[in-house]
Each structure stands twice: as C-alpha cells, then as structure tokens.
Amino acid sequence: MSHAQYYSFLFKVFYSHLGFWDLVIMQTSGLTATNDNVVSEVALAQSALLTQHCSGRPQSPGVVNCFAYSRTTGLRVGYLALSDVSEVMAADPDIFVWIGLFEPPAEVLDEVQHEFGLHELAVEDAARGHHRAKIESYEDSLFVIVRTAQLVDREIVFGSTSLFLGERFLITVRQGASVSYTTVRAHCEKHPQKMKAMGPGYVMHGILDFIVDNFLPITQKLGKQLHELEGEIFSEQFNKGTLRYLYDLKSELIKLRLAVIPLREICGYFLYHDNEDLKNYFPSSAIPYFRDIQDHVLGTLDAIEGQSEVLRLAMDTHLALVGVGQNEIVKRLASWAGILAVPTLMTSYYGMNFSNMPELHWYYGYYIWVAIMVLASYLLYRKLKKVKWL
Amino acid sequence: MSHAQYYSFLFKVFYSHLGFWDLVIMQTSGLTATNDNVVSEVALAQSALLTQHCSGRPQSPGVVNCFAYSRTTGLRVGYLALSDVSEVMAADPDIFVWIGLFEPPAEVLDEVQHEFGLHELAVEDAARGHHRAKIESYEDSLFVIVRTAQLVDREIVFGSTSLFLGERFLITVRQGASVSYTTVRAHCEKHPQKMKAMGPGYVMHGILDFIVDNFLPITQKLGKQLHELEGEIFSEQFNKGTLRYLYDLKSELIKLRLAVIPLREICGYFLYHDNEDLKNYFPSSAIPYFRDIQDHVLGTLDAIEGQSEVLRLAMDTHLALVGVGQNEIVKRLASWAGILAVPTLMTSYYGMNFSNMPELHWYYGYYIWVAIMVLASYLLYRKLKKVKWL
Amino acid sequence: MSHAQYYSFLFKVFYSHLGFWDLVIMQTSGLTATNDNVVSEVALAQSALLTQHCSGRPQSPGVVNCFAYSRTTGLRVGYLALSDVSEVMAADPDIFVWIGLFEPPAEVLDEVQHEFGLHELAVEDAARGHHRAKIESYEDSLFVIVRTAQLVDREIVFGSTSLFLGERFLITVRQGASVSYTTVRAHCEKHPQKMKAMGPGYVMHGILDFIVDNFLPITQKLGKQLHELEGEIFSEQFNKGTLRYLYDLKSELIKLRLAVIPLREICGYFLYHDNEDLKNYFPSSAIPYFRDIQDHVLGTLDAIEGQSEVLRLAMDTHLALVGVGQNEIVKRLASWAGILAVPTLMTSYYGMNFSNMPELHWYYGYYIWVAIMVLASYLLYRKLKKVKWL
Amino acid sequence: MSHAQYYSFLFKVFYSHLGFWDLVIMQTSGLTATNDNVVSEVALAQSALLTQHCSGRPQSPGVVNCFAYSRTTGLRVGYLALSDVSEVMAADPDIFVWIGLFEPPAEVLDEVQHEFGLHELAVEDAARGHHRAKIESYEDSLFVIVRTAQLVDREIVFGSTSLFLGERFLITVRQGASVSYTTVRAHCEKHPQKMKAMGPGYVMHGILDFIVDNFLPITQKLGKQLHELEGEIFSEQFNKGTLRYLYDLKSELIKLRLAVIPLREICGYFLYHDNEDLKNYFPSSAIPYFRDIQDHVLGTLDAIEGQSEVLRLAMDTHLALVGVGQNEIVKRLASWAGILAVPTLMTSYYGMNFSNMPELHWYYGYYIWVAIMVLASYLLYRKLKKVKWL
Amino acid sequence: MSHAQYYSFLFKVFYSHLGFWDLVIMQTSGLTATNDNVVSEVALAQSALLTQHCSGRPQSPGVVNCFAYSRTTGLRVGYLALSDVSEVMAADPDIFVWIGLFEPPAEVLDEVQHEFGLHELAVEDAARGHHRAKIESYEDSLFVIVRTAQLVDREIVFGSTSLFLGERFLITVRQGASVSYTTVRAHCEKHPQKMKAMGPGYVMHGILDFIVDNFLPITQKLGKQLHELEGEIFSEQFNKGTLRYLYDLKSELIKLRLAVIPLREICGYFLYHDNEDLKNYFPSSAIPYFRDIQDHVLGTLDAIEGQSEVLRLAMDTHLALVGVGQNEIVKRLASWAGILAVPTLMTSYYGMNFSNMPELHWYYGYYIWVAIMVLASYLLYRKLKKVKWL
C-alpha cells in the first residue's frame, strides 16, 4: 500500500465517524497545539486528516468510543468504526487503538474478541461483570478486571471494568454502575509525551489510577457521616434510624473492603512480576506509576480498616448506652415509686377501722400525721438524691 | 491385532452395554453431528460402531457411567463394562475412559483400584468420603478429593467427590449428597476439540469447575435470605425463630468456609506446582482454566467472609435491639405505674379516719379533690411524655 | 560368628523372655501364617526359634515391650531383655528393635539413653512429658514428642508420647494419660511387607497415625454433645449447668487446639524437609503416608476451629436469650401490675370519707362501679395483649 | 574556577543570607569549636568565610532552612539562597545541602523539583501530605514520606514529612502539625565525624529517628491517662465523659496504629533491601542505626497494640459495670417496695368495712396488729438483707 | 612473657580480688574436684593459684561478678578487677571472662564499652533497659537484650537483661526487677566440659535458658489463680474484687505476651541465621540447645494465648452471669409484688364506702372474703412457682 493509498483509506474511515464534538473536545484539551517539537511527517499528515474528515459518531450499541492514537506522536489520530479497526491497524503499524465499551451486547463483545484474538475466559468474565478483581496474562494480551464503586445517596453501588491490554490496543468494558472515562481520556491526551513513551500501557495506568482514586473519597464521605453521627451515638436516647444507618454503613464497608483487597495483588503483579510479559507493555520507568496506584489502594484499605473498627465500636457503645439510658429511667421511676409508697402506706394506716385508735381522735392527729408524711417523703427524696438513685 | 479383529472386539464390547437412552442423550447433545471437520478414519469407524451396537446399561452397582472417548477425535466412542476396561484400553491406545461411581460398594472400588493401579491411601479416602479437600500426586495418577455442597430447604448438605486422573482415565467417586455430573458430560461432549487437546484433564477441569460453581449460588441464596430477614432483625419484637435461623445460618457458613478453604490450595497446586507430573495430564494452555476456577473459589470465600461478618453483626444487633425493646416497655409500664400511684395515694389520703379532717366536710371537698387528682395525673402524664419516659 | 553360634545365642536370649501371651497374640494376629511368599531361610529359622523358646515377660519397670523384628522378612523375631538389646543388635545386623516404655523410672531411661546414644535434651523432654509437640533431628536419630489426648467423662486428659527413631530402632516413651500401642503393633505385624520395606520408620508412621486418629473422635464427640445442648441453648430458662458445660467445653477446645497445632509442623517436617536425614529412615514412597496423617491433623484443626466458633456463638446467644427471657417475665409482671393498679385505684377512690359523695348513696352505685372496674381492667388486658406487652 | 574565584563566589553567596541568629545557634551548639582534629584546608577557609559573611535570613516563603555542609569536615559551611543551590553545588563538589521546607507554596516546590530533578510523583505526594508512609527509590534519589504525630490536649494531630535524599542533598517537606527539626540539626552538627562519614544519609537517619522517637511518648501519655481512668472504669456510677474519652482514645489509637505500621516496611527497606541504590547513600556501618529506629517502631506498635486491647477491655468492663450498678439499685428499690407492700396490705386489710369483723373491736386489736406489721416488716428486711437482695 | 612472669602476674591480679565465699561456692559446686580427666598443665597451675590467692570482692559499684575461665579446662580461674580485664585477656589467650553488672552507673558502663569495644547503640540500649527484646550482630560481638519477668504478689514486674557476647567475653547487664544469675553460674561451673567446648556461648545459652524458664512458672501460677477463681466466676453474686482481679490478670498477660513474642525471633536468629557470625561463637552442636530454649518460648506463648482466651471468656461470662443473677432477683421480687397486689386490691375493695354493699353485712362475709383472698394468693403463688417466675 502506498502512502497515497493509505491516506485516502484513512480519509474514508475518519470521514464517516469523527463528529463535531470530538473536535471541540480535542481543541479544548489543547491536543491540536502539540507540545512535542519532534513531530514526524506521518503524524502531521494524520493531524491534517483529523481536522479535515469527521462525521456523526455512535456506531455499534455499547461502543462508547473507539479512537486511534499515533505511537510516534502520542496524539489522537481519529475515530474508528469497530469493524474497521483490524484493517486500520494492519495498514498503519504506527497506530494503537483505545476502545471503550459500556455493557456491550453479546454480538459486539464477540466481534471484539474475534478482532483482537482475546481469550474466551477473559471475555466471559468481562461479559458477566461483578467479578472479584483479578489480573491474568494471556499469550498476547493482559486482562484486568476490577470492581468500581460509587456513592449514591449514602449507598455504595458497585460496577466492574475489564481492561484488555495488547501491544497495540487497550479495550475497556464497563458493567453496572460506573463513571465514564472521559476524564482519563482528557488527561492522557494532555500528555502526548507519555502516550508516546508508554502507549496503551499509559492508558491502562490512567484508568486504574482513576478507579482507585474514586475509592478514597467514598471512605472519606463515609468517615465524615460517621463523625457527624457521633453526637447521636453518645445520646442515650434510642433512635432506630441511627442504628440502622450504622448497620448499613458497616455492611457497605465490608463489601467495599472485599472490592478493594484484590487490587493489592493486581498492583503487586505490576511491581513484583518479573515475567517478560510486562516488558511488552511497559518500560521499566512505568513502575513508580503503578506503585503510586498501590499507595492509594493501601491508603484506602487503611481507611476502611480504621473506619470498620471505629464503626463496630460505635455500634457497641451506642447499644450499650441506650440500655444504660433506659435503665437509668427505670431506676429513677422505681425511686419515685418508692417515695410514693411511703405516704401511701401511711394514709392506708389511718384508714384502718379499729374501734380503739386513740390518735384518730386527737385534735391535731390529722395535721401531725400529714406533717410526718411530708417530712418522711422529703427526707427519703433527699436521701435518694444524695446517693444518686434519683 | 488387525483392524478387523479390533472392530469386532469393540462390537462385542459395546453391543452388550450401550442402551437406548445413551443414544438419545448423545443425539440431543449433538454428538453424532460433530463440528470437527478433521475426523480421522478410525473415529468414523468408531462412530459407526456406536450407532450399531448398544444394549441395556446399569452394570455393577455403584457404577453410574463408564464411557470410552477417542483421543484422536475427542468424541465419545461407547459404553464399557467395568471388567472390560483394561482390555479395551490395552487394545486401543487411542482410547481414554471416564468412569463415574456413586457410593460404590467395597468390591467395585477394589476392582477399580486393581484395574488402574490406584494408591491404597487414595482409595481409602475415596471410600470414606467426608474428607477435607486435598490433592495428592501419586506415581502415575493424580488424586483430588473435594467437598460438595447443596442447599436443601435452607440447610446445606455436604458430600464429597474423589477424582483419579491418569494419562488415559478419569474416575469420579461421589459420596453423600451430590448432583450427578450429567451436565458436565454434556458440556464436555459439546467441545470435542478440547477433549482432543486435553483428554481426561479437560474432564477433570469440567468437574472441578462445576463443583465450585455450585458453591456461589448457595452463598447467594443465603445472602438473599439474610437480606429478607433484615426487617425482622430491626424489629424490637423478639422472635425465637429468627434468632434460631440466624444461628443456624452462621453455623452453616462456618462449615461451608471450612469446605471451601482447602480448594484454594488445590487450585494453587495446578497453578504454581512446577512438577513434571502436571505435564503428563495438562498442556500449559490449561492453566488459565484452573485460574478461572480459583477465581470462583476466591469469590465464594469473599462472599462467605462478608456474610459471616454481617451475620454476626445482625445477631448482635438483633439481640441488643430485643433487649432495648423490652426495656422500653418496662420503662413505659413503670411510668404508667408512677402516674397511677399519685391518685392512689390521694384517694388513700381521704380514706383516713381521723375525726378532725375538715376538708371531708366541705361541701365541694370531694369535687375539688377529684379535680386536683385528675390535674396532677394529667400534668405528670404530660411531663413524662415530654421527657420521653412514656 | 557362624550361623549355628548365632542361633544358639538367639536361643538363649529368647528362651528367657518370650511368654505365653506373646504367642497367643502372634497367633491371633495371624503372624505365624505369613502372607509373604518370599520368606528367606534366616527368617524361617527365626520363626522356628520364636515358637520354641519363650518365658515370662515383664522385665525392668516401665518397659512395656521390647521386640526384635527382622528387616529381611518384616516379621517379629522375639522378645528381648533391655540389657541384651545392644548385644543382639551387634550380633545380628538384620534385626531392628521396637521398645515401648510407659513412665519409665530415671534409671531405665538412662540405660536406654546409654544403649542407643540418645541426646540428653531429647531424653530430658521424654522424661518430663507435657511438652509442646516437636520434632528434632539429632546426629543419628530423629526425636519426636507429641501430645496425646483422651476423652474421659466429658473431660479431655492429656499425655505425651516421645519417639526415638534410629536406623535400627524405634523407642516410644509414654507419659500421663495414654492408650497403649497394642493396636499399632497388631497392625504393623499384619503388614510384614511394609515392615520389611520401611523398617522402624513404618512403626513410627503407625504410631503417629494412631495418635492423630485419636483426636478426631474427641472433636466429634464434643460436637455431638454441643449439638444435643442446642435445645437448652435456645431455651430462655437459665441453667447454670449448661453454661458451665459450655465454658468448660470451650476451655477444653482451647487446650486441644494448642496440642494439635504443632503437629502440623511435625508432618511438614516429613513432607517438606529435604535433608538427607530422612533418607536414612524412610524411602520416598513413605511420603504419602505422612501426608495422610497431615490430612487428619488439618481435618481435626478444622473441626476444632469450627466448633470453637459455634461454641462462642452458642454461649453469647444463650446468655443473651436468658436475659431476654428474664426481661420478658419482668415485662409481663409489670403489665399485670399495671392491670391491677387500675381497680386498686378505683376501689381506693370510693374508700374516701368525704361527707358529700353522692355516688356512694346511689342504690346501684356499687354495682355500676364494680362493672366499670371490671370493664376497665378487661379493656386494659385486651390492649396489652394486643400490643404484646403481656 | 580557581580557589580564589570560588571563595569570592561563596563570599557573595553567604554574605547576603547568613543572619545573626545563625551564628548564635552555631556558637551555642559548639560548632565553631570543632572536635575534629583532621580539618582540611578547604574546611578552614569555609569556616572562616562562615564567621565573616552573613546577613538576614528568611528568603522564599516556606523555606525554613537551607544550609551547606562540607563532606570533608562534616561541618556546616553556610546558609544558601534556594536559587543559588545548584550553582554552589556545581562549583564545590565537597558540599552537600540540607533544605528544610514547611508547607511550601507550589512555586517553591516546583523550583526545588527543578533544581534537584525530583520525580513528579514524589513531589505530588510531598505537596499533598497526609499520605500513608512509604519509601520509593527513584533513579538518583530516595523518597520517604512519613506521618508525624503530636499530642495536643489529649488529642493526636497528624502531619507528614517528606524526605528527598540524594548523594549530595537532603530535603525535608513538612505538612500539617509537626515540630521543626532544630533539635535534629543541633544533634547532627554536634557529630561532624558522622556527618563526614555518612553525609546526607546521617541527616535522614536523624530525622527519621526523631520522628519515631516522638511516637513513643504519645503512647506513654495515653497509657498514663488510661491508667488514671481505671478508678472511674471500676466505679459503677455512669459518667458519659469517661466513656466518651475512652471512645476517643480508642479512635486515636486506631489512627496512630495506621500511621506507625507502614514505618515497619520503611525500616525494612533500609535493612533488607540489597539494591545498590542504598550503597550510594549509606555505608554498611549505617545499618545498625536504622535497626535502632526499627526497634522503636516495633516498641511503639507493641505499646499501641497492648493499649488497644486493654482499652477495649476497659470499655466493655465499664459499660457492663454501669449496667450492673444500675441493676443493683433497681434490685434494692424493688426489695424496699416489697417490704413496704406488706404493711400496706395489712393496713388495707383492716380498712375493710365488713360489719362483722370482731378484731376491730378488741381493745388491743390495733396495737397487736401494728406490732405484727412492724415485726413482719422487720423479719422481711432481715431476710432480704441476708440473701443480699437488699 | 615467660610462664613464670605470667604466673606472678596472675598472682597479683587474683590475690587482691578472690574472697573467702568464692572458694566456698566453688567447693560446694564441686569445681575443685573436676570430672575432666584431661586437665592440661596450665589449668592445674591456675587451679593452684586460685586456691592460694584471694581477697575481698565488691569492686566498682554495679559490678556483681567478674570471673575468668580457662578455655582449655572450662574451669573458673579467678576473680578479676574490671580495670585489669583487658591486661589479663591480652596476657593469657586461654582465658575468657564473664562479667555480671546490675544497674551499673554510666561510668562503669563506659569503662566496659571502652575495654571491649562495644557498639554505642548496644550500650545505649543496655543502659536504658525496658527495651523490646532484640538481637543484633555487630562487627566483633553479638548483642542480645531480653525482658525478664517475676511474679511479685500477683503482679508481674519486668526488668531487662542485656548480653554482650564476644569470642572471649560474656557481659550481662541487668536493669530493674530481676533475679541474679548465681544459679546459672553454678550450673555452668558444674559442666566444665561444655564450658571448654562452647566457651562464653555456653554461658549465654545458660542465661537465656534461665530467663525463658522463668516465664513458664509465671503463666502456671496465673493459670492456677484463674482456676481457683472459677468458683467465683460462676457465682451470680457480683464481687468487684473478682472482676478487678480478672481485669488486672488480662492486662498482665497482654504485657507478658509482648515481652515473650520477640524471644521467638531471637531464638530464630540462632537457629536459622546462616551468617558466619555465629560460627565464631558457637559450634554447630550448640543448635539443639537453642532449639530447646525456643521450645520453652513457644510453650510459654501457647500458655499465654490459651489463658488469655479463657480469661476473656471468664470475664464475659462473669459479667453476664451477674446480670442474670440481678435480673433473677428483680423478676422474683416482681412476682412477689404481683402476689401481694391481689389481696391489696381485694382489701381495698371492701374498704369502699358505698351505702348499698350487701356483702358487708353478711354475717360470714368477712370470713368468706379472707378465705377467697388467701386462696387466690396461694393459687397465684403456685402458678408462678410452676412457671418458674418465682
């Protein structure tokens, strides 16, 4: 294929798929104004094409994005139709692609599997979602699946993202509740130097970093909510809502921990795995970037562990305190009952009908008796108050 | 032995054992219509034999199935009598067998041990069942025993399955509650390519995968039941049934965890064991398939761990809440008793029989006193209501 | 030494020590009717000697048994006096001895130490007993000490057994509560082929297997007792005996776990230790036999762990339920007190002595009032019943 | 550059930045009176310069200190402006610098990053602070970030310190609550021999040692406060303040543990990491110094763990005891109510209005009855006292 | 130095320091009557000197003992002044010294550091005491510091012992509560063969063994005390002393565990450390002796762990039982109150003053009513007794 043929091929490809908004995003991201002074001839031509030919986007259902990037410049080259990907990649060895899928129908996933020769087990996991996070190295691609989490009205909803990393492609498959990776795309496209140096591996780092960075704010918000509840925890007034909330918070944290723990192993794979697999995807200078992700994973686990402990303590304390509060009231009511029992006995005493009860006939008998009753009650009251039974 | 002799031998063997239903199953599984285009001459001949000769099945007691498969085609060749197995295997080096036993009597097991030269300790474990899951590599076979679990009316019943894997045979011995492996057989026979590539190792993978896949729905159902109970957990009304159910659920989870934990090591054996043993049974391309099983084991353990924690929390919370609810009632009854004690004292007061009690003779004395009583009681009621003692 | 000389020496040795009962045991164990077809000339001669010469047994105090076995046949050759052991072993290189001691006095242990060159620290441990299970490899012998356990009337009593394994001897020293190893002896003597193949190592395996096999029934019995108690655990009626029993059960399990845990390491020593030490004592085919023991250790630990968790849960639940039950009664008594307080107040009301209380003089006043009282009490009763306070 | 040129350059540099107080500090630290007898020619000249030229200090905001030290003498040479650092270091290969920053603005941090070629991820972490402690080895520098803690009025406030260690520089960046490292500076400058031998590595050790040494007094103070509270823990009188304090103490300890745990790994890095990285920064004789730090970390963790356990025990005990105390009072009030109920019934008894109640008309009826009442009450009181219900 | 010169030098040295009691101790320890048949010429001369020259002992404050031993004979040669140690060691290469210090003043420790070239960090730790147990290998000495414990009136008091082991010296520094090592000295001197074979290493083993052996009796005594308390734990009568004691016991065990845990690592150092360091100090035959110590450490940790669990269970059970006991009393008092309330209502009933209450005027009305009251009360009593509310 000659250069001319190639460019006219690209022309056709991009003409039909690149939309207006793509250009807007690219402009605002400063992509067209590349900081890289050593832009190759080919890249310039690609750039030119990019600004010339574009069209309306959404293609196959479930395909959110499908962009080609140049390995020589690190810049985005254009938008591709899923069905054209293999031809474009075969035609231009300089190009790598980044495909973003969201709950793709089975046929789309099958097509992708076919186009990139993905392993059936990996595709099965990606299709099913809700999988424990794992990393698996297949013959010519690396497969990563992680749990993603979002806080929606005090409740954590989980999704999953699968990543297929090849030497020249990065495919993400999102399932369930998840944020789109527009932010990551913008970030990557702002650093063409790194896209150039690390290729699809840099994209994978960006997405993992983004997912992990999303865990910490969740634990922070939960921590804040817990802190706000501390007033109620230490009130002896029972409030079922508070308790229920603490219970739900604890259940959420348990789920969150289970989602985050396997990320430790995934980061460890990048850091301690000496296989040559990784050399295909990352230069050794990429290692600190994965250690940075691992730091956040460990920090998140620390936060979860700390909050879990405090939460359990809070529940135990609250329940015990509610019991203490209730007992306190019963205790005080019993004291009052005791105070009332004394004059009740005393009044009952002179309600007896014996014929010979001289005090009944004393002129001041009644007044003396009432005085004694009042005094006895008052002294009892003072006594109970003093020993803090009241 | 010439081809002719061999086929007539097979004819005799299969004639007497292959029944009508076998053919039905094979037909519905699409076995006769093989997807494999490269079917060897021998395989075709075998296939021919298969459709020609068959007879009534159940042979020795405890023998559920005993099929021969061709390593060249991956297809099922026919049903064998246990006593013929060694002769057939000696006669046809292309054949491997899959034998399924269910609670076999000692004699049958002895026969199998003798036919395949199994280790006495392995056979002892297989015979006894209810064994902690383990894997053991003997000289010319691999022995695996795992606990199986089923949920029967909210209760988990356990069984065990032993697997003997040789280069040319796979024997399963089920003990106690367990599902038959018909599903696995159907699955394997639908993938003759893989049967061809991995032989009995593929069958072993299929069975382990099936057993492990059966654990997760159990935890999911238990999780659902727990979720449905949450309403009752947070009711302050004590219900012994709820508590008993939570207790039983926790006990079940403890047993389930103990059954699943050793599966981690078993998967680890396939993944990290570098012995040449494994090379006899599996090509290295089989490793991701065992990692897939391990994922499910880990996912199940996560679920069990999470549910155990939530369950313990639920029990503690429920018991504490029941106590809170009871105390609340006692507290309110005590408040009511306090309210009643006041007019009781007051009525008792004018029940005294002193001669000189002028109020008794006031014309409105009675009415005034009753008014005071009602007012005092009402004020007390308001007061208690306000401080939430009532 | 010529054959003739040797046999006359053996004659003297055995003549004085082999008793009547030894022969009985050997007969019933089927020892004289050996299954081994390849019995050497020497063995036959030994066998002959064995049936010819025997005498009364118990020799030194603490010495339960002291037998010689032939390595060539695996058969028992005869009973020895402790003081003759070294001479016999020196005279006949084919012989290995199995000595069983029970709480031997210091002098006997000193003699044994001297005869076999045992390490002072090992002998110290064996003498003291009640030691944490351990394994130690000295220059020319292997030392193992393990805790043994027996269930005597719902209580676990512990003892210890020390084993000294040399290339040609196996010495057991039992301390405290323990079962004799007659069963093991019978088992070993029924398998002369294995005695031949593994020598004293096979005896050691047999004893360790026997000790470990004795742990599991203990946990099973405890588990059964716990299961039987579940009825009482869920009764709200407090029974101090139940609680005390649960407490003791838990304490026992803690002790049992501490006794079993180090056995894991001991099995591990046999399985993973690559020292040449082991080669002196065991052929590599012995490894699965030790793994079999390890399986039982792990199974026992699983059972202990599971039961400990359930037990703790049971205690917490029982104590909470007793509290719930007591509160329930107090609650209902308080409700009854409330019901009674109403008519008490009402009767007290018309016990007042005001002059002007017209109702007192109504003709049906009394009957109306009583009717109101009964109605009020009944309505209150219905109300309390409905809200389940009663 | 000739010596003369160099000195005049240094003259300019130091003239403008070294202030009066620097000299005072140096004098009191005994710096000018060096204990080192082998002071090189260059060092003497530097010393001379140091006492000659100095000026007012605070330069860029956030820069607390910026000193140059001689590797030949281990002595401080002078104060530098941040912008001159690279020139001075290039000019004089004998010099290494120690820069102390406190919450530096982004520009200052950028400048430092630029001057020393620090890794972007490390600078990001240093800027953000509140990071889980970690150590990371970049190409030509070592990055350490640790959490610092201070006890302010019974509350622990956390900060963080980042350290960048190069062959010829040590930069500290403090964020949040933290003590300045003046003490460390004084300590280092008192040991010029060690500054000479280990260079910036010695400074790093000093700072880490200082940070770690600050953790132990915190746990000791908390332990002391806990010990002082034990009196209140065992009082049955409920005091919400005590409970709240215990709760807060536990929360603090959880945070503190999370801050200290990763320090273990950091010390481990220095002790067990065999990379050649470390050789650039430390001689092997420095290892015991880092083990010394690790000892303190482990001691602190022991203290935290021990206190956490005691604290949890204290809370559980206190809450249970408060409940016991309240129940005790209720129990005694109920006993008193029982005692009063008896005479109340008895007085009510003779308040009945039956016409035919002969006792009412006995002359001593009243007195006998009162005597019986008093006696009954007294006996009941004695009985309850005896069974400890009262 | 000729033999004559050497002996006259030794004469001077020992003349002034060896006292009367030293000789007594040596005599009673059987030291002069050596069991060693191969006593060298030099040793005999030393022995001679020893019995000839001795004088009063206590020298520098804090120096408990300072003895020289002969490596050739393993026997004690004589007592030394601290200041002479280096000269004697230089003069006689056969000699090694054992110095015992107790809370030495800084100057004495400085002197020792100087004489033996000890590392500053080790000396710092030894001076401070109360340090987490650790082992550290410096260039020409091994440093060990361990926590020691003693049970004084139900309370554990802690001290620390530091050991400096060189090829020719062993220095112990005791701080805080601790027993003197006279017993160890006597033991070592009874085994000159081992002193000869292992030198100062044997002394170190003896001291570590002694320290570790002192832990187990503490846990045994605590265990016995706990067992004695079990009667009180299961009494429902609250006794604050019991609870306080359990609490203190738990706190002590936590401290004890923290003191013992690091000893595991210290033993591990001797057992698994392959450095050549150890070869200087111990022959490989010493390893079982350190494993023996490790056994005791593990046994002690087992005991502590077991007791901690039982203790926590005991506290929880006791507190719950006290609650149960109190509730029981309240329940029974409430039942009695219920029984009394019935006749109270009944007596109040006929205290009503209605004009028209015919029963009041029945001749046997009163008697009938009282009979009904008594019957009702009795039936209620029976009923409550039956349902165990009473």
Ligand SMILES: [Mg+2]
């Ligand atoms: Mg997960």
Ligand SMILES: [Mg+2]
């Ligand atoms: Mg991040």
Ligand SMILES: [Mg+2]
């Ligand atoms: Mg980041």
Ligand SMILES: [Mg+2]
């Ligand atoms: Mg782990």
Ligand SMILES: [Mg+2]
């Ligand atoms: Mg762990």
Ligand SMILES: [Mg+2]
């Ligand atoms: Mg994990």
Ligand SMILES: [Mg+2]
């Ligand atoms: Mg970072």
Ligand SMILES: [Mg+2]
């Ligand atoms: Mg599966």
Ligand SMILES: [Mg+2]
């Ligand atoms: Mg699957």
Ligand SMILES: [Mg+2]
């Ligand atoms: Mg199991």
Ligand SMILES: [Mg+2]
């Ligand atoms: Mg584990």
Ligand SMILES: [Mg+2]
């Ligand atoms: Mg395990």
Ligand SMILES: [Mg+2]
């Ligand atoms: Mg999968």
Ligand SMILES: [Mg+2]
């Ligand atoms: Mg744990």
Ligand SMILES: [Mg+2]
């Ligand atoms: Mg066994």
Ligand SMILES: [Mg+2]
């Ligand atoms: Mg067995």
